[in-house]
Amino acid sequence: MRYIIVGAGAVGGAIGGRLHEAGHDVVLVARGAHYEALRTDGLRLTTSTGTLALPVPVVDSPQAVTLRRGDVLVLAVKAQHTEAALREWAARPVTGERHGATAGETIPLVCAQNGVENERLALRRFGRVYGMCVVLPAAHLSAGTVVARCAPYTGALVLGRYPAGIDATARGIAADLESAHMLAPLAPEVMRWKYAKLLANLAQTVEALCGSAAEGAAAQVTEWARTEGTAVLKAAGLDRASPAEMAELRNGKVEGPAQPDGQQALGSSWQSLARKAGSIEADHINGEIVLLGRMYGVPTPVNETLTRLANTAALEGREPGELDADRLRELVAAAR
Structure with missing residues (x-):
């Protein structure tokens, strides 16, 4: 699976950085000064063991990345920006699928966000939505940097399909997160x-x-x-x-x-x-x-x-x- 992290701030940057460090295919999505810093110098992720300089690929818009079969969208924007992000991504074409297939029809979307409205909004546009309860104390105060110093796990990310259930995709995502210094228990009633x-x-x-x-x-x-x-x-x-x-x-x-x-x-x-x-x-x-x-x-x-x-x-x-x-x-x- 390739992870497209939409919103590379504190939570998105920590998840994306840890997945990249563990050898997984990751693309960060950022804007403005944060995008420029990530594009120029990579992500500086400070963990409990020190600061990592991670050359994670980064884009500044949905148009800048070609979606393909096997991608996972991880929505890590603030809840007030969810609707705009869903509009931007849901209609994007997906290569390797039937002609005309869109992200909303074929790509799983994980809501790694606070609040409880994001999943409901997402389900209007995406056929496969996953809720994630994020316990990941982290900070993003300057462009290109994220601090997530908790240990022994960087964060605890409770994952399940929305509105309920666990499937093979959820199990695969959880396994990847567990390989990347994250605790990722599965919950059939994630809400x-x-x-x-x-x-x-x-x-x-x-x-x-x-x-x-x-x-x-x-x-x-x-x-x-x-x-x-x-x-x-x-x-x-x-x-x-x-x-x-x-x-x-x-x-x-x-x-x-x-x-x-x-x-x-x-x-x-x-x-x-x-x-x-x-x-x-x-x-x-x-x-x-x-x-x-x-x-x-x-x-x-x-x-x-x-x-x-x-x-x-x-x-x-x-x-x-x-x-x-x-x-x-x-x-x-x-x-x-």
């Missing part, structure tokens, strides 16, 4: 894991806004957000992996810092603000809880407030951690 990760990720918006989600006022806001999230998932009848299952997946397997030397690099939402990306995943993280709350009659004022504040921070180019945690708690408490 259970993604809903558990969704609850955990509610803290990312708090962290992006005030620089922490684990102490003092920030921890209080995180607890409120997760309490809402738990109530919403219960009302919706959505199963999720238990905290014990999530802990077992990670503890002793994916351990260690993900920070570059001399820099603080927190979660992906924090990194979006740090890179001045102009958008943030809050609509598909906290906003997912808001959506489900509205559908099932559960009030979600905490997550509504966090979504609004995060989107404003991204649009206005604010620095991560700029909002005082006590002030954040005041704003959220006023909305409850």
Whole structure:
């Protein structure tokens, strides 16, 4: 299998870099300064054992790569960019298949992303969709570089077919990932894991806004957000992996810092603000809880407030951690 990694940021770069290092055929898809750096100097991937200089092939558009039978598309863009990426790739022709065959008809697509909407969007355009619950602390703050220092595995990637099941393709992908310093358990109900990760990720918006989600006022806001999230998932009848299952997946397997030397690099939402990306995943993280709350009659004022504040921070180019945690708690408490 050849892996086309659509979105070579923290997660995509780490997965693609590790697969390339292990001898697998990989093409990274990147844009702008990141693409130029990868094309000129290759990927600089820092792991628990040092920094690797990896000459991974890179392209800057779907038109720059010829898809062929045996390819796997790995979607690793932020959730707010999923629809655009699916439009770009689904209609691409595939060589080695029947005349006129497209990627959407013949190429498997893996959603290596946060949130739970990506797979549903993908299934509209791709016949074979796979969910991936990504536990891979990594950082991408500068062009051409990715830091993923966890050990003994670089990440834990729970994989299964969407909406449910395990097939030969999933087994092949998992085997390749396991050969590349990744833990890749197969799960016939992969969305259970993604809903558990969704609850955990509610803290990312708090962290992006005030620089922490684990102490003092920030921890209080995180607890409120997760309490809402738990109530919403219960009302919706959505199963999720238990905290014990999530802990077992990670503890002793994916351990260690993900920070570059001399820099603080927190979660992906924090990194979006740090890179001045102009958008943030809050609509598909906290906003997912808001959506489900509205559908099932559960009030979600905490997550509504966090979504609004995060989107404003991204649009206005604010620095991560700029909002005082006590002030954040005041704003959220006023909305409850």
